[in-house]
Amino acid sequence: xxxxxxxxxxIDLRESTIRELNAVLQSxxxxxxxxxxxxxxxxxxxxxxxxxxDIIIDGQAGYYAGGMNQHANLVIKGNAGPGVAENMMxxxxxxxxxxxxAAGATAHGGLLxxxxxxxxxxxxxxxxxxxxxxxxxxxxSAFMAQSGxxxxxxxxxxxxxxxxxxxxxxxxxxxxxxGADCEEKDMSAEDLQxxxxxxxxxxxxxxxxxxxxxxxxxxxxxxxxxxNAAAY
Amino acid sequence: MxxxxxxxxxxxxxxxxxxxxxxxxxxxxxxxxxxxDIRGAGTKRKxxxxxxxxxxxxxxxxxPLEGYRERCDTDVVLGTRFAKKPIRLKTPVTVAGMSFGxxxxxxxxxxxxxxxxxxxSTTTGDGGMTPEERGHSSILVYQYLPSRYGMNxxxxxxxxxxxxxxxxxxxxxxxxxxxGQKISPRVxxxxxxxxxxxxxxxxxxxxxxGPDDLEIKIEELREITGWEKPxxxxxxxxRPYYDVSLAVKAGADVIVLDGMQGGTAATQEVxxxxxxxxxxxxxxxxxxxxxxxxxxxxxxxxxxGGIRSGADMAKALALGADAVAIGTAALIALGDQSPxxxxxYAKLGTVPGAYDDWQEGRDxxxxxxxxxxxxxxxxxxxxxxxxANYLSVMTMEAQAIARACGKSHLHNLExxxxxxxxxxxxxxxxxxxxxxxxxxxxxxx
Numbered sequence: 001x002x003x004x005x006x007x008x009x010x011i012d013l014r015e016s017t018i019r020e021l022n023a024v025l026q027s028x029x030x031x032x033x034x035x036x037x038x039x040x041x042x043x044x045x046x047x048x049x050x051x052x053x054d055i056i057i058d059g060q061a062g063y064y065a066g067g068m069n070q071h072a073n074l075v076i077k078g079n080a081g082p083g084v085a086e087n088m089m090x091x092x093x094x095x096x097x098x099x100x101x102a103a104g105a106t107a108h109g110g111l112l113x114x115x116x117x118x119x120x121x122x123x124x125x126x127x128x129x130x131x132x133x134x135x136x137x138x139x140x141s142a143f144m145a146q147s148g149x150x151x152x153x154x155x156x157x158x159x160x161x162x163x164x165x166x167x168x169x170x171x172x173x174x175x176x177x178x179g180a181d182c183e184e185k186d187m188s189a190e191d192l193q194x195x196x197x198x199x200x201x202x203x204x205x206x207x208x209x210x211x212x213x214x215x216x217x218x219x220x221x222x223x224x225x226x227x228n229a230a231a232y
Numbered sequence: 233m234x235x236x237x238x239x240x241x242x243x244x245x246x247x248x249x250x251x252x253x254x255x256x257x258x259x260x261x262x263x264x265x266x267x268x269d270i271r272g273a274g275t276k277r278k279x280x281x282x283x284x285x286x287x288x289x290x291x292x293x294x295x296p297l298e299g300y301r302e303r304c305d306t307d308v309v310l311g312t313r314f315a316k317k318p319i320r321l322k323t324p325v326t327v328a329g330m331s332f333g334x335x336x337x338x339x340x341x342x343x344x345x346x347x348x349x350x351x352x353s354t355t356t357g358d359g360g361m362t363p364e365e366r367g368h369s370s371i372l373v374y375q376y377l378p379s380r381y382g383m384n385x386x387x388x389x390x391x392x393x394x395x396x397x398x399x400x401x402x403x404x405x406x407x408x409x410x411x412g413q414k415i416s417p418r419v420x421x422x423x424x425x426x427x428x429x430x431x432x433x434x435x436x437x438x439x440x441x442g443p444d445d446l447e448i449k450i451e452e453l454r455e456i457t458g459w460e461k462p463x464x465x466x467x468x469x470x471r472p473y474y475d476v477s478l479a480v481k482a483g484a485d486v487i488v489l490d491g492m493q494g495g496t497a498a499t500q501e502v503x504x505x506x507x508x509x510x511x512x513x514x515x516x517x518x519x520x521x522x523x524x525x526x527x528x529x530x531x532x533x534x535x536x537g538g539i540r541s542g543a544d545m546a547k548a549l550a551l552g553a554d555a556v557a558i559g560t561a562a563l564i565a566l567g568d569q570s571p572x573x574x575x576x577y578a579k580l581g582t583v584p585g586a587y588d589d590w591q592e593g594r595d596x597x598x599x600x601x602x603x604x605x606x607x608x609x610x611x612x613x614x615x616x617x618x619x620a621n622y623l624s625v626m627t628m629e630a631q632a633i634a635r636a637c638g639k640s641h642l643h644n645l646e647x648x649x650x651x652x653x654x655x656x657x658x659x660x661x662x663x664x665x666x667x668x669x670x671x672x673x674x675x676x677x
Contacts, residue, residue, distance in 0.1 A: 068384075
C-alpha cells in the first residue's frame with residue numbers, strides 16, 4: 001500500500017488543521033491524488049470540494065466527511081461518522097468500514113458506497129444520489145427519500161422508506177418493517193438494469209441482482225385524505 | 233297588550249363567549265371536512281405587543297437631537313463574531329425568509345429590488361435560491377432548512393450569509409408545508425418533488441440533532457464557504473433564554489428570534505394560534521442570555537414577528553435587538569389585503585384585511601401564488617418601489633423617535649427610554665409600568 005500511497009500529495013492531520021486541509025483541497029487549481037493521514041475522527045474532512053481529485057482518508061472520519069461533494073472521489077479507509085457525504089452533488093464517496101447515521105442525507109447526486117453497515121436514517125431525504133451498502137442499514141432508512149436509489153445487500157431495519165417519494169429501494173436480505181406509504185413493488189426490467197449497474201459500479205460482484213426485492217412509494221400520502229390520517 | 237299576557241317575554245339572543253361565531257364555524261368546518269384548518273399568515277389573537285410600550289422622549293433631564301439637521305445613524309453590521317465578510321446594512325430592518333413557491337417569482341423579485349434600494353437584505357426560503365432573487369438582491373441570506381429543498385453548495389457560496397433555520401415563530405417545532413396547488417412544474421423541479429402533491433417537510437434537520445451537533449454543522453458550513461459568511465441561527469420564540477444561549481455556544485454569528493405573530497405560507501390554524509410566544513415576551517430573555525454570556529452586540533440579535541412600523545423597530549432595538557425583520561408587513565406593502573381587491577376577495581369568501589388562505593395559491597394580488605396569470609398582476613419594479621418606500625418610512629420613523637430620545641444612532645436606544653402601559657408588558661419586558669419605577673417581580677413578588 002505504501003508504494004501506491006507514495007504517489008499521493010500528502011496532508012497529515014496531526015500537523016495541519018481541518019481549515020488548512022480544506023483550503024488546499026478546495027483551491028481552484030487543485031489536481032491529482034491526495035492522502036490524508038491521521039484523520040483520527042475529525043469532523044468536516046474534505047467538505048465542499050469542487051474538483052475531480054482523488055482523496056484517500058487513511059483512518060476514521062468524524063461528522064460530515066465529504067459533505068456537499070462535487071466531482072471529487074473520496075475513499076475513507078475506516079469508519080465514517082454521521083452525515084457522511086451529506087448533500088453530495090456528484091463524484092463519489094466510498095467507506096471501507098461502517099457509516100454512522102444519516103449517511104448520504106439529502107444528497108442530490110454521485111455514488112456513495114458503504115462497505116460495512118450503515119446506521120439509522122441512511123439516505124434520509126435523498127434527492128437523486130445512488131447509495132450502495134454492502135452490509136445492513138438501520139431504522140428509518142430512506143425516510144422521505146425523494147429520488148435516487150438505495151441498494152442494501154444485507155438487511156434493513158424498522159420503518160424502511162417511511163413517507164417515501166420517488167426514490168427506489170433495493171434490499172437483498174430481510175426488511176424488519178416498512179414505513180408509512182412504502183410498499184414492495186414488482187422488479188421491472190428497468191429496475192433490474194439500474195440495480196445491476198449500481199452493483200457493478202460499486203464493485204460488488206458476490207450478489208446477484210435477481211436476489212433483491214424492490215420497494216417504492218405507494219403514493220397514498222401524496223394528497224391528504226382524512227381516511228389516511230393514521231398513517232401520518 | 234292582551235297578547236303579551238299570554239306570551240312570556242323572551243330574552244335577546246345571546247352568543248357565547250366560549251363558543252363564539254368563529255369557534256362554531258370551525259367546529260362545523262372540521263365536522264364537514266375531516267381535516268384541520270390550514271392557512272397562511274400569523275396569529276390573529278390579541279397579544280401583548282409593542283403597542284404596550286411607549287417612549288418617554290427628552291425633557292429637562294435629557295435633550296433631544298434636531299430632526300433632519302443632527303445625525304441619527306442607522307447602519308448595522310451583522311456577523312462580526314467569526315465571519316470574514318460580515319454583512320453591512322444601511323438600515324436595521326431586513327426582509328425575512330419567504331420561499332419561491334410560497335411567493336411568486338414576481339413577489340420575490342420585488343422584495344429584492346426594494347430591499348436593495350435601501351441597502352438591506354432579503355432572505356430565501358424553503359425551496360432554494362432562484363437566479364432572479366440572487367440577481368435582484370444585493371445582499372441575500374440563504375436559508376438552510378430541514379427539508380434542504382434546492383440546497384446546493386454553489387448557491388451556498390453565492391449567498392452573502394447562511395441562516396440555519398431551527399424553527400419559526402408561527403410554528404416552533406413544526407415542519408414546512410406547501411399544498412399541491414402551489415407545487416407548479418418549476419417549484420416541483422427546484423424541490424425535486426412530483427408536481428401537484430401536498431409537500432410534507434420535516435421538522436428536524438436530517439443530519440444533526442441538538443446543540444452539540446449544531447456546533448459541528450455550523451463548522452461544516454463554515455468550512456464549505458471558507459469562513460467568509462455570517463452564519464445565522466433562526467429559532468421560533470419558545471424558550472428564548474436557552475435557545476439563544478445554545479445558539480451562541482454552537483457558534484452562531486447572528487441569532488434570529490421570531491415571535492408567534494410571524495407569518496407562515498401554510499400551517500395548521502391550531503399551531504399558529506396555540507404554540508410559541510409573542511415576540512414582546514421573548515426579547516428580554518434573549519438579550520439577557522447574550523448579556524450573561526458577554527456576547528450582547530457581539531452576536532447580533534434580529535427579532536421578527538409582527539413588526540409593522542418604525543415605532544415597533546425602535547422599541548425592539550431599545551429592548552436590545554440589533555435589527556428587526558419583516559415578512560407580513562412587506563407583503564402588505566406589496567399589495568396584499570388591498571381594498572382594491574375587495575370584489576375578488578369576496579369570491580374567495582373573505583374581505584380585505586382578513587385574507588389568509590395563502591396556501592391555496594389563488595391570491596388576487598399575485599403574491600402568494602404560482603398561477604402565472606395571477607402572478608403577472610404584480611409588477612416587480614413597482615412592487616420594489618413600494619417596498620423601498622415602506623422600508624424608508626420605517627427607518628425615518630425610528631429615527632424620529634431616536635432623535636426625540638436624544639440618540640445619535642438607533643442602537644443607542646435603551647430600555648431606560650421606554651415605559652410599559654400594561655402590567656403584562658411590564659412583567660414580560662422588565663420595563664417599569666408608566667408612572668412608576670416598578671415592574672412585576674421587581675424586589676420579589
